[in-house]
Amino acid sequence: xxxxxxxxxxxxxxxxxxxxxxxxxxxxxxxxxxxxxxxxxxxxxxxxxxxxxxxxxxxxxxxxxxxxxxxxxxxxxxxxxxxxxxxxxxxxxxxxxxxxxxxxxxxxxxxxxxxxxxxxxxxxxxxxxxxxxxxxxxxxxxxxxxxxxxxxxxxxxxxxxxxxxxxxxxxxxxxxxxxxxxxxxxxxxxxxxxxxxxxxxxxxxxxxxxxxxxxxxxxxxxxxxxxxxxxxxxxxxxxxxxxxxxxxxxxxxxxxxxxxxxxxxxxxxxxxxxxxxxxxxxxxxxxxxxxxxxxxxxxxxxxxxxxxxxxxxxxxxxxxxxxxxxxxxxxxxxxxxxxxxxxxxxxxxxxxxxxxxxxxxxxxxxxxxxxxxxxxxxxxxxxxxxxxxxxxxxxxxxxxxxxxxxxxxxxxxxxxxxxxxxxxxxxxxxxxxxxxxxxxxxxxxxxxxxxxxxxxxxxxxxxxxxxxxxxxxxxxxxxxxxxxxxxxxxxxxxxxxxxxxxxxxxxxxxxxxxxxxxxxxxxxxxxxxxxxxxxxxxxxxxxxxxxxxxxxxxxxxxxx
Amino acid sequence: xxxxxxxxxxxxxxxxxxxxxxxxxxxxxxxxxxxxxxxxxxxxxxxxxxxxxxxxxxxxxxxxxxxxxxxxxxxxxxxxxxxxxxxxxxxxxxxxxxxxxxxxxxxxxxxx
Numbered sequence: 001x002x003x004x005x006x007x008x009x010x011x012x013x014x015x016x017x018x019x020x021x022x023x024x025x026x027x028x029x030x031x032x033x034x035x036x037x038x039x040x041x042x043x044x045x046x047x048x049x050x051x052x053x054x055x056x057x058x059x060x061x062x063x064x065x066x067x068x069x070x071x072x073x074x075x076x077x078x079x080x081x082x083x084x085x086x087x088x089x090x091x092x093x094x095x096x097x098x099x100x101x102x103x104x105x106x107x108x109x110x111x112x113x114x115x116x117x118x119x120x121x122x123x124x125x126x127x128x129x130x131x132x133x134x135x136x137x138x139x140x141x142x143x144x145x146x147x148x149x150x151x152x153x154x155x156x157x158x159x160x161x162x163x164x165x166x167x168x169x170x171x172x173x174x175x176x177x178x179x180x181x182x183x184x185x186x187x188x189x190x191x192x193x194x195x196x197x198x199x200x201x202x203x204x205x206x207x208x209x210x211x212x213x214x215x216x217x218x219x220x221x222x223x224x225x226x227x228x229x230x231x232x233x234x235x236x237x238x239x240x241x242x243x244x245x246x247x248x249x250x251x252x253x254x255x256x257x258x259x260x261x262x263x264x265x266x267x268x269x270x271x272x273x274x275x276x277x278x279x280x281x282x283x284x285x286x287x288x289x290x291x292x293x294x295x296x297x298x299x300x301x302x303x304x305x306x307x308x309x310x311x312x313x314x315x316x317x318x319x320x321x322x323x324x325x326x327x328x329x330x331x332x333x334x335x336x337x338x339x340x341x342x343x344x345x346x347x348x349x350x351x352x353x354x355x356x357x358x359x360x361x362x363x364x365x366x367x368x369x370x371x372x373x374x375x376x377x378x379x380x381x382x383x384x385x386x387x388x389x390x391x392x393x394x395x396x397x398x399x400x401x402x403x404x405x406x407x408x409x410x411x412x413x414x415x416x417x418x419x420x421x422x423x424x425x426x427x428x429x430x431x432x433x434x435x436x437x438x439x440x441x442x443x444x445x446x447x448x449x450x451x452x453x454x455x456x457x458x459x460x461x462x463x464x465x466x467x468x469x470x471x472x473x474x475x476x477x478x479x480x481x482x483x484x485x486x487x488x489x490x491x492x493x494x495x496x497x498x499x500x501x502x503x504x505x506x507x508x509x510x511x512x513x514x515x516x517x518x519x520x521x522x523x524x525x526x527x528x529x530x531x532x533x534x535x536x537x538x539x540x541x542x543x544x545x546x547x548x549x550x551x552x553x554x555x556x557x558x559x560x
Numbered sequence: 561x562x563x564x565x566x567x568x569x570x571x572x573x574x575x576x577x578x579x580x581x582x583x584x585x586x587x588x589x590x591x592x593x594x595x596x597x598x599x600x601x602x603x604x605x606x607x608x609x610x611x612x613x614x615x616x617x618x619x620x621x622x623x624x625x626x627x628x629x630x631x632x633x634x635x636x637x638x639x640x641x642x643x644x645x646x647x648x649x650x651x652x653x654x655x656x657x658x659x660x661x662x663x664x665x666x667x668x669x670x671x672x
Contacts, residue, residue, distance in 0.1 A: 017618050018593045025596045171625055177642060178621040184593055 006057040006198060008034040011045045013067030015179045022191035030198050039179070042068055046096040048103060058106040058201075060194060061097055062158070064181060065112035065136060068093055072112075072135065080130040087142050094146030101153045105431040108197055109147060110158035110190070111140045115170040151410065151432035154197055154360060161189035196355045202429060203419035206336060206356040207369075208310050209252060210301060212319035213263040213270055213292070217249075217282070218242050219344060222273045223265055233279030238344055245347040246281035253286060256366030257357050258308065258373050261290035262300045262317070288373030297324050298331035308373065309482035311421060311518060316356050320344075363412040365459035372483055375455035393487060393553040397454040400462075400492045402559040405439055405446040412460045413448050417479055421518035423490065423525065425478035425511055443468050445500050446477070447559055449493055451484045458484050464497045466509070473501030473544070475511040478522065488551040490525050495548040496559060502544040513538040579665040582634055583657065586626035590615070593622055604658030620645070620654055627660075631668065639667045 008023065010016045016036050023034045035056075037045040042063055066073040071086035080086075101107040114136060119125065125133035147153045162168055167185025174180040199205060214221045219231025219242050231239040232246075253259050259282070263270060270292045274284045289307050291300035297319070305312055312334040319325050320340060329337045341350050359366065382392065405413055414432045421427065430438065439446050449462030461481035467474045475497055480490055501509045511532060513523055526532055531548070532540035542548075550556050576584075584602075591600045598614045607613040608620075615623060624641040631637045644653050644663065653663030 015618070018622065021593055021595050171629070173625045173628055173642070174621065177624065177645075178618060180621075184589060184622070184626075187593075 005031040005033045006202070007055070008032050009037055009045075009056045009059045010034060011037040011042055011059055011061045011063075013040050013042050013063045014181050015039060016062070018180065018184060019062075019187045019190055022187055023194060026191060026195055028195055028199075029204060030195075030202055032195075032198065040067075043096060046100045048100070056104065058108065058198065059100070059104060060108045060110070061100075062110045062190070063112070065114070065139060069112075069139065072132075072139065075130065075132050075135050078130070080135065083129065083135065083138060086135060086139065090139050090142040091146060094143060097147065097153065098150050101150060102433060105152050105433050106201060107153045108156055108194060109143070109153060110156045110161070111143060112136060113158040113162045116163035117169055151436070154201070156193055156197060158190070161186050161193065164189055192355075196358050197360070200358045200360040201418070201431075203415075204313075205359055205419070206316045207256070207314040208258045208260055208288075208305070208308065208316070209249065209357075210260040210262050210304065210315055210317045211249070212297075212321065212324065213261060213265055213273075215320045215344070216318060216347075217246065217261075218273070218277075218280075223269055226269075227273035227277045230273065230277060232277060239279075241345040241347060243279060243281060245344070245351065248348040248351045250281055250286065252351070252357060253370045254367060255357070255362060256359065256369040258288045258310075258369060259286055260304050260308070261287055261292060262297050262304060263290070263292045264294055264297070265292050267292040285374050286370065288370070288377065296327070296331075298328050301328060301332060301335065309422070309485060316354065318351075359415075361411045361415050363415060363459075365412055365461070368457065368459060369483075372456055372458050375458075376483065378455050379453075390553075393551075395454075396487065396553065398487055398489075398553055399452050399555045399557060400489055401450040401452075401557040402447050402492075402496045403450075404559060405435070405448055409448045409460060410435065413446075413463055416460065416463055416481060417477065420479045420481060421516065422482050422521045423478070423480035423485065424516075424519045425475065425522055426514045427516050427519060428477055438465075441467075444476075445497075447493075447496055449480075449489065449496075451487070451489055453487075462489055462493050464493045466497050466501055468501055468504045468506050471505065471507035473497075473504070473506035473509045475509055478511065482521075485521065488529075488554065491529065491548075491551050492554050492556055494530055494542075495550050496556075498542060498544055498548050500559075502547070506544050509542045509544055510535075511540045511542075513540065577661075577665070578634060579661050579668055582627060582630040582668075583661050583664055585630050586623055587657070589626040590619060590623040594619060600657075602657055604661070605656050607656055608654050608660070615654075623654075627664065631664065635668055637668055639664060 010020060020034045020036050023032050066076055069086060069089045071081045071089050074080055097107060097109060114132065120133045121128050121131035125131045128134055144155055147155050162182060167183055169183055170181055171183045211217050219238050220229060222230060231242060233239050233243045249259065271284055274280055274282070289304050291304050293300065301315070301317060305315060312332055316336045316338065317328050318338065318340060325337045325340065328335055336356050338354060341347065379396070382395065403409070410432050414430065414435055418429050438444065444465065444467045446465040447463065448460050451458045451461050461484045463477050463479040464475065465477040467476055478493065480493065498509050511526060513526055515523065515538070526540045527534065530540065530542070532542045535541050587600050587602065591598065594614060600608065600614055608615050610616050624645065627641060628639055631639045653660045
């Protein structure tokens with residue numbers, strides 16, 4: 001679905017015209033419309049004064065340390081006040097950013113940086129109590145401590161922007177002529193990172209990493225040498241590099257990235273290598289699925305993505321072979337296929353440099369996602385063993401835990417709301433602060449649903465919200481992760497929402513289905529399993545005469 | 561107009577003169593920082609400045625900084641373009657791409 005451009009505001013104590021232009025020029029999703037707050041009006045804008053300080057989707061508050069912390073300006077002139085007084089100023093700045101974020105939602109705050117060529121106190125710069133390097137680190141630490149847990153606020157590492165290579169650092173000419181402290185390369189890096197952050201915050205992070213095997217996950221052709229002949233580990237720089245690459249992949253997996261394989265090989269031979277090679281870091285159980293055969297890789301990738309209930313726009317595909325990369329790029333343009341180094345010694349670094357998996361939060365559900373997909377493979381295996389769907393559901397020992405949204409579940413609930421496309425009634429996207437504000441109205445209820453079964457805990461995977469007006473209740477959000485599709489969790493969520501609506505005097509529950517390119521599964525549920533009657537303009541209605549039964553195979557816990 | 565006695569200085573291994581290469585690189589960079597859809601007309605006589613051209617005061621400053629970096633890096637020459645910003649319009653090197661190249665050529669020759 002084409003989404004409207006995000007509206008952004010850049011608040012700064014320096015001229016940001018170049019950054020604004022670069023952000024607007026960038027055609028990668030999400031598209032943005034950006035304006036700059038009045039030059040140098042950082043504090044008035046944060047306090048809500050002046051034009052343009054409201055009515056945007058995100059703000060970037062990028063300042064020079066000497067521009068907003070007067071004590072640091074003194075440091076640069078060898079007149080440093082006590083560190084505690086400087087840090088008190090930092091606390092004040094943090095408090096203003098927090099108050100601004102509470103009013104406006106998403107705020108990005110780059111750390112304070114200085115020209116990498118500035119040697120400060122030289123040898124003493126990191127240790128002397130009056131040295132700019134020492135004090136700037138303390139200020140940034142305080143900034144991070146103050147902002148890292150604030151909903152909707154994300155701190156970005158500007159140090160990387162200013163010192164990342166050619167065309168970075170400061171240009172005193174630009175500063176003296178135009179109050180532009182940084183060279184254009186810094187603004188290019190900043191614009192790129194802001195877009196990455198916005199992608200993560202709006203649910204566009206990639207979730208699935210699909211890998212080739214021969215000369216990608218390991219060195220050599222397993223079909224020719226057998227697993228014993230592969231280059232992996234050992235006293236061999238190439239073998240060590242493949243080991244490092246696998247470790248980097250495993251680290252990503254522990255951050256919630258699901259792994260898959262698409263490889264031209266004999267499946268039996270390839271799986272034997274995963275199981276048997278003594279130095280293999282990634283094993284069969286680390287992969288949510290695979291297509292290992294001699295068919296076209298693009299077709300295999302498509303099948304695998306469907307099996308995992310994900311979209312092509314959630315995939316990154318890595319293959320050492322440029323021909324295969326070209327084929328997948330051409331056939332499946334939604335898949336990210338990064339250029340890949342020819343030298344395997346560079347593989348791990350190339351993977352760590354990819355920004356496509358950046359997340360705005362790291363939840364317990366993210367950490368457990370890989371195991372969750374492995375458990376799903378086990379469920380599929382059980383399903384093929386038992387006869388009927390009812391038998392399979394009975395043997396799952398499914399528990400659904402319903403609870404009202406609270407501060408502890410807010411980050412994960414926001415992530416789920418903004419990332420879920422398929423089982424999503426309205427595809428409403430909200431920031432944490434917007435969600436909190438929405439729930440403050442007494443006529444509204446917002447639930448989270450945790451799902452677990454005998455194979456594992458899928459975590460917080462469902463959301464539902466209602467708004468009651470007299471005898472009519474409206475189902476506003478109805479969201480379920482694809483990881484728990486097909487177990488009648490949807491029926492449980494609807495029953496919880498309907499029961500609350502009934503208890504509040506509702507006579508009918510209405511669900512307005514807003515179609516997107518991706519949420520057909522929600523329509524199928526409404527039509528075939530919800531018990532609701534289709535009305536005009538995609539509105540489904542459920543009379544609330546009697547309680548809705550919970551499916552017999554589900555144990556419902558809560559809501560309180 | 562270019563003074564007739566000045567001839568473009570070819571760059572070793574290239575048909576392009578040094579001043580032309582510096583100006584082209586600086587214009588490329590400046591253009592990449594402009595609002596979406598803005599293009600700098602590279603014809604020698606095309607005006608650079610708004611309203612006929614696309615460079616506003618901020619665009620000109622980006623061009624000055626980029627050109628100083630290019631000249632410094634390619635020939636170790638300080639062009640002194642900041643001072644040129646204050647010149648009266650009829651003497652300004654920023655009237656057109658051709659004027660700018662001629663001005664840079666003179667400065668490069670003076671600096672060598």
